[in-house]
Amino acid sequence: AMEFGINDALKKLGIQDINLGTSTGSNNFGSGEAIASYSPVDGALIGKVKSTTKTDYEQAMVTATQAFKPWRKMPAPQRGEVVRQFGNKLRELKEPLGKLVSYEMGKSYQEGLGEVQEMIDICDFAVGLSRQLHGLTMHSERPGHRMYEQYHPLGVVGIISAFNFPVAVWAWNTALAWVCGDVCIWKPSEKTPLCGIACQHIAASVLKANGLPEGISCLINGDYKVGEMMTQDPRIPLISATGSIRMGKIVAQAVAARLGKSLLELGGNNAIIVTPDADIKMTVIGAVFGAVGTAGQRCTSTRRLIIHESMYETVKEALVKAYSQLRIGNPLDEKNHVGPLIDTDAVANYQSALTKVVEEGGKLIVEGGVLEGAGYESGCYVKPAIAEANNDFEIVQHETFAPVLYLLKYSGDVNNAIEIQNGVVQGLSSAIMTNNLREAENFLSCAGSDCGIANVNIGTSGAEIGGAFGGEKETGGGRESGSDAWKVYMRRQTNTINYTTELPLAQGIKFDL
Ligand code: NAD
Numbered sequence: 001a002m003e004f005g006i007n008d009a010l011k012k013l014g015i016q017d018i019n020l021g022t023s024t025g026s027n028n029f030g031s032g033e034a035i036a037s038y039s040p041v042d043g044a045l046i047g048k049v050k051s052t053t054k055t056d057y058e059q060a061m062v063t064a065t066q067a068f069k070p071w072r073k074m075p076a077p078q079r080g081e082v083v084r085q086f087g088n089k090l091r092e093l094k095e096p097l098g099k100l101v102s103y104e105m106g107k108s109y110q111e112g113l114g115e116v117q118e119m120i121d122i123c124d125f126a127v128g129l130s131r132q133l134h135g136l137t138m139h140s141e142r143p144g145h146r147m148y149e150q151y152h153p154l155g156v157v158g159i160i161s162a163f164n165f166p167v168a169v170w171a172w173n174t175a176l177a178w179v180c181g182d183v184c185i186w187k188p189s190e191k192t193p194l195c196g197i198a199c200q201h202i203a204a205s206v207l208k209a210n211g212l213p214e215g216i217s218c219l220i221n222g223d224y225k226v227g228e229m230m231t232q233d234p235r236i237p238l239i240s241a242t243g244s245i246r247m248g249k250i251v252a253q254a255v256a257a258r259l260g261k262s263l264l265e266l267g268g269n270n271a272i273i274v275t276p277d278a279d280i281k282m283t284v285i286g287a288v289f290g291a292v293g294t295a296g297q298r299c300t301s302t303r304r305l306i307i308h309e310s311m312y313e314t315v316k317e318a319l320v321k322a323y324s325q326l327r328i329g330n331p332l333d334e335k336n337h338v339g340p341l342i343d344t345d346a347v348a349n350y351q352s353a354l355t356k357v358v359e360e361g362g363k364l365i366v367e368g369g370v371l372e373g374a375g376y377e378s379g380c381y382v383k384p385a386i387a388e389a390n391n392d393f394e395i396v397q398h399e400t401f402a403p404v405l406y407l408l409k410y411s412g413d414v415n416n417a418i419e420i421q422n423g424v425v426q427g428l429s430s431a432i433m434t435n436n437l438r439e440a441e442n443f444l445s446c447a448g449s450d451c452g453i454a455n456v457n458i459g460t461s462g463a464e465i466g467g468a469f470g471g472e473k474e475t476g477g478g479r480e481s482g483s484d485a486w487k488v489y490m491r492r493q494t495n496t497i498n499y500t501t502e503l504p505l506a507q508g509i510k511f512d513l
Contacts, residue, residue: 009096043378067215080130087123119171144500153181158230166192264476268428270460278433286459296403340380350402428471
């Protein structure tokens, strides 16, 4: 770790005394058992973070609720100014934060920097948004009446995030929630607690510099039990939860039981359709990056390739060749393409997927396996694998969060491929590689891809901030980031104003006194 400047990065992020068992302050509410964070890169203990107890949680809630009162009254463009400063702070700390993301989560340093760039981009987006947040005006049916709608802040937003985007998902939610006038309580993944601490320090420093209550951003730490404190709490009108479908089903029910709102960003089972008109070179780059980038641990990672039979052998050969050139190792070393999985449980899931696909009748054409020896001491490094399979295999229907790519064959026209693509419970990201206008437009039509994201001639992973991000079906239906995703962080109010001396009723109803 030393040679990649990890200690220096931690220092710049205000995470000192990393082995002493505490890292609190800055509205981080934790006095419970310590959660140890081990790096999947080299297996080293990076630090410990204290988990949030019931009492700590109550304190966080009170602090957040109090902070909401002045914050909601501050004009939105002024809140935007705070977000602008937050974005600048992230620019300053991009390298150390990107490095911590890489070291604690295991993605490549370039992807770590990319994740921080996403945080910066959403801040820029939110700053512009802070001068908009507009509702509509309507024409009233009654004379001398005006009707319009406005959006008001919602209150405390609870954020639950996954390990694989340990900082960006928080920023997507926070930057928008802040300009909307909400305050946030964040529970990061228990697998990446130090990323949470680092981000909280950044937020707290910006709030402090502006003389604002630090309760505008609160951090709580721990596993699902701490998450449940929020999902069951009627004082939290919106829960934004990112993670597995399994988690989403539990969270959605808990929040619905108290009639709260939830924004769900859950698992994907993303496919690229490769038609007879595909550009092979672009297909291979898109598919390989999509399948092995972040070691297959993106919600938008490419899991399935649906290849036309006429192209099948060509694509297969090109992929096997490309996989033979992949370098697996320390993600902080820019020579490597593929880093580790998050932990050894993830390695076990990867291994069981490879066993399962063979049991179900599939065939491994790039075998995979766990790496051992020098540089792989953490036990988290695996070789990306490719299997020929059928879409109806149970394992293919399931999202394995690892670099396992399934090759599926289709014949006939593009609609057959679309049927296979849609034939899973998830609905996050999808892509088609084609130069044929009819195929592309069919794929994008109402009878085409059923996913929240549908791309032409690019892969499934790597979304831009400007668009709404999220998916349908068991992916949960939520949308974050760009477009009008901000609306979920606000409450809509319809207002009718009578500026006459009469009181006419709607629908022409007469009520004479
Ligand atoms: P996970 O579901 O194990 O955990 C996610 C978060 O939910 C963690 O913070 C966890 O502590 C919390 N949690 C779990 N059970 C809970 C409960 N009952 N109540 C409250 N909180 C609970 O997921 P993970 O392994 O960290 O992340 C990988 C998954 O996340 C994949 O399925 C991936 O596709 C998905 N993901 C989706 C998106 C998206 O935008 N759609 C983005 C990133 C990751």
